[in-house]
Amino acid sequence: MASVSFSRIEKSFGATKVLHGISLDIADGEFMVLVGPSGCGKSTLLRMLAGLEDIGAGEIAIDGRVVNELDSKDRDIAMVFQSYALYPHMTVRDNMGFSLKLRKENRRKIAEGVSRAAKILNLDPYLDRYPRELSGGQRQRVAMGRAIVRDPKVFLFDEPLSNLDAKLRVAMRAEIKALHQRLKTTTVYVTHDQVEAMTMADRIAVMNEGRIEQLGEPLELYDRPDNLFVAQFIGSPAMNVFEGVYSNGMVQALGAYWPCEVKAQEGQRVAYGIRPEHLTLKEGGITAQIEVVEPMGAETETLVKVGGQNLTMMTHGRSKVGPGERVFLAPQPAQVHLFDAASGRRIG
């Protein structure tokens, strides 16, 4: 196990700068998730940590040792790729033991290492199969097994679940989380899926356009997003956001007055943010029209229209209203987020 430290990391591809001075400290044994949209630089940062990408500027340290000039193999890391990257001509056993074989470990030690990892991941029955004879989930487990066998200081995951179907993704998510709890190895996990980030991370770094927008624990990001980007990126369905003018404890927007507890300057243009589960129906509230009702069993997602803008509402249980009906919305004032409309920064 080891800590990882990024210090003022920069990277350019030709004239395009993709990372703008990233600094990030990951504690020993921590599960850190880098999340952000495509092209935000999260995979590049991970690949720099893995030694697969040159470091433009700054320093990366693993366990206090700067690794900028070290080869991948000397960094004591293991990586799980999105495409599994299993050697197609080797059996599961050979795939998992490959790194030990290269280290010239003796056969007994290789067999022990493979057997230990296979037990952890329930891969025993598949050890003599080839990757092509395995399902997607099994392949991903082999890729993880290959990483475990190395017994590295840091695990790196580069969107490992993106190629799996939705059901398998949920199952593998739990497996990776359980694996981390068991091995307590420092883990850096890259994903564009904020649900994965929220459910797995000890801390999340939300990235956008080569910068970290916010770093924090999952619920901290959810409850107190620093800016509009994080507010809209974290949470599914996404936070409802619309612009208006703050006046006397209310925000005037979409032809109505929206309550909030946060104080802004009188007349300030703000972005009003409210999560779907914090919008309820109440007589005397803001007039809205139901557009679509999506029952999901335990919850119902409802799309309503107010002043020409669609808002999402999430309610527990079944919906008693249908499309086309007029309803009254009541936002919970304590749960409202205000952002400066110009800068996108959080107010209050």
Added chain:
Amino acid sequence: MTNRKLLSEAKLWLVAIPVLLWTLIPIYHIFLFSISTKDSAFSGRLWPDHPTLRNFGTVFRQEHFYLHHFWSQIWNSLWIAVATGMITLTVATCAAFAISRLKVKGGRTVMNAALFTYFIPAAFLAVPMYKAMGTYGLLNSRWSLVLAMVTLASPYAIWVLKQASDKLPWELDEAARIDGATPAQLFRLVYLPLMVPSLVAIFTYALLLAWNEYLYAFLLLSHENTIPLAVGLGHFLASDDSPWEILMATALIYGLPPVAIYYAFRGYMVGGLTSGAVKA
């Protein structure tokens, strides 16, 4: 079957039948001559009155003036073909690995320059090649032909292997690097096993190219003991009264190894030589 399908099939047959005849008639002619006696070879019949295998016996026992070196010449053909195949394969595999996987600077330029040499007809290169081999004292050595054939086969071989190797997922190299593989280990333990189909195809291609070569063999080798059988066959035509039935029997024997090789590796040939023809 719809009319349209019928029409398209008919068009296919219209092309296929002449092509098939064009290919098979000369082969049948060779076969016909090889099982005919000298008197009946030119009878014009589609099947000889007294088919015989005596011509093959004459060839194998080297009983004819032109065939006194038959076994040494066929051995030369085999030696030259295998050596050409092996060296071309080694050169092209290393080059393709360096260009495609190690991304060596200038690698693509070198490959394109090599391919550019195909714009120059082989006959044009024959005289400079002769001069070069003479300079290095290689004339009349089997190595001269091997080196010439490797020169001719390599650009295409590099290109095919480079295209095939571009298709291997890049993550495999990265995974191997993280696992601790050096470039040499990556080449030996990951790259070569995954390239086997293309490697077989290229080996076969170079081997057949050298086996079938006449011009360079004729030019660079002149001693009876060093020439391949292709040149030896040419000697039959030196006299006015050529023994056609024996020439054809020898030609048939000479033609069999390529057929066997092609048949054995046909799967690799089709898959390997067309790999990279289109971007996947």
